[in-house]
Amino acid sequence: MSTIKKKKDVPPREQAPKTRASYTKDVACAHNDPDAADRDRILSIFRAAPSGIGMVVNRIIVDINYRICDMLGYSREELIGKSSRILYPTQEDFDFVGKQKYGQIERTGRGEVETRWQKKDGTIINVLLASSPIDLKDLSKGVTFTALDITERKRMEEALRESESRIRSLSDNLPLGLVYQIDSGVDGKDRVFTYISAGVKEMHEISISEALKDSSKVYRQVHPEDRATLVEHERKSFEKMSHFKAEARIILPSGKMRWSLFCSAPRLMPNKHVVWDGVEIDITESKKSQEERESLQVQLAQ
Numbered sequence: 001m002s003t004i005k006k007k008k009d010v011p012p013r014e015q016a017p018k019t020r021a022s023y024t025k026d027v028a029c030a031h032n033d034p035d036a037a038d039r040d041r042i043l044s045i046f047r048a049a050p051s052g053i054g055m056v057v058n059r060i061i062v063d064i065n066y067r068i069c070d071m072l073g074y075s076r077e078e079l080i081g082k083s084s085r086i087l088y089p090t091q092e093d094f095d096f097v098g099k100q101k102y103g104q105i106e107r108t109g110r111g112e113v114e115t116r117w118q119k120k121d122g123t124i125i126n127v128l129l130a131s132s133p134i135d136l137k138d139l140s141k142g143v144t145f146t147a148l149d150i151t152e153r154k155r156m157e158e159a160l161r162e163s164e165s166r167i168r169s170l171s172d173n174l175p176l177g178l179v180y181q182i183d184s185g186v187d188g189k190d191r192v193f194t195y196i197s198a199g200v201k202e203m204h205e206i207s208i209s210e211a212l213k214d215s216s217k218v219y220r221q222v223h224p225e226d227r228a229t230l231v232e233h234e235r236k237s238f239e240k241m242s243h244f245k246a247e248a249r250i251i252l253p254s255g256k257m258r259w260s261l262f263c264s265a266p267r268l269m270p271n272k273h274v275v276w277d278g279v280e281i282d283i284t285e286s287k288k289s290q291e292e293r294e295s296l297q298v299q300l301a302q
Contacts (some may be wrong), residue, residue: 052147057140059084059098071149073120089118101131105143109136114150126154171197176282178203182215182264184274188238191215194275203260203280205253223249223257230262238274241266247283258284 052068054061061079069076072087079086088094093116101111110132117127131145171179178199183192196211206217222230226248237244244264251257264278 052149053144054147055142055144056084057142061086062142068147071119071125071147072117078120087117089116089124097129101129102139105131105133105136105139109133117147125149125151168197172199174199174279176203178280180264180276180278180280182276182278184238184266184276186272186274188234188274191219193218199280203282204250221250221252223251225249237264237266241268241274244276244278247287258282259287 052065052071054064054068056062061082061084064076064079066076068074068079072079085091085094088097097113097115100113104111104113110130112128112130114126114128116124118124126149128148128150129145130148131143133139133141133143135141174197176199179195179197180193180200181195183194184190185192193212193215196208198208200206200208200211200218204211204218204221211218230246230248233244233246236242244262244266246262248260248262249257250260259282261281261283262278263281264276267275267277269275
């Protein structure tokens, strides 16, 4: 009588692994559900986005990604279900965003506003918020938003404004002189003031706006006998991209005459235009002293 061997059950952990073909089949089945595929894509974006993403319903936080948690120092559990007022340092900030953003959504379908958020540790950060409703006709279905931390950008902008303010203050208070910038175009023949300091009023008896609008109001004041020399100095400096320095007599609208020293340096811009950064200094008294010394030397030599 033969002995019949019973087939042993193979534990699940010992069963053969799925082949590549079986995995491909599973994936193909999953892709037959377009809604599931869309959800997966949205969740992937939600997790991977470098900016904060969330959703609010009646300004109650119903979902956020971990980038917002990183930005603010809160856990998801500490924010989900809370009024978005928790994100703002003051009631005024909260009200301002609500008025601005939802007003834009009503008019254009989306809203964007710069505001301030407050981190869990009390630190204030600058944020750019952009929002769009899921259903334009029914905001109670939720409004999605993105939040970008722009604190560093705002800090740099403020530093730039302070630097520009200091430079403007220095140039506007330059005694017996002015600071200017001229765009001479590609060929060096244009003369357009892109900046001129407040000294132009005293130096040329015209306003800043007049000089910016029409640079010829300054150039026409150069004494006719000195214009050719000035133009030649400019041409040589342009060709060699070297520093420009020249003296010239200026005849003011009032009829007074004075001497000016012009010093500038050219720069080639990305658009191929040549821009000159320069100063004009009133050297009338210096020229008078020089003439007196020369006259005295002549007298002594006789």
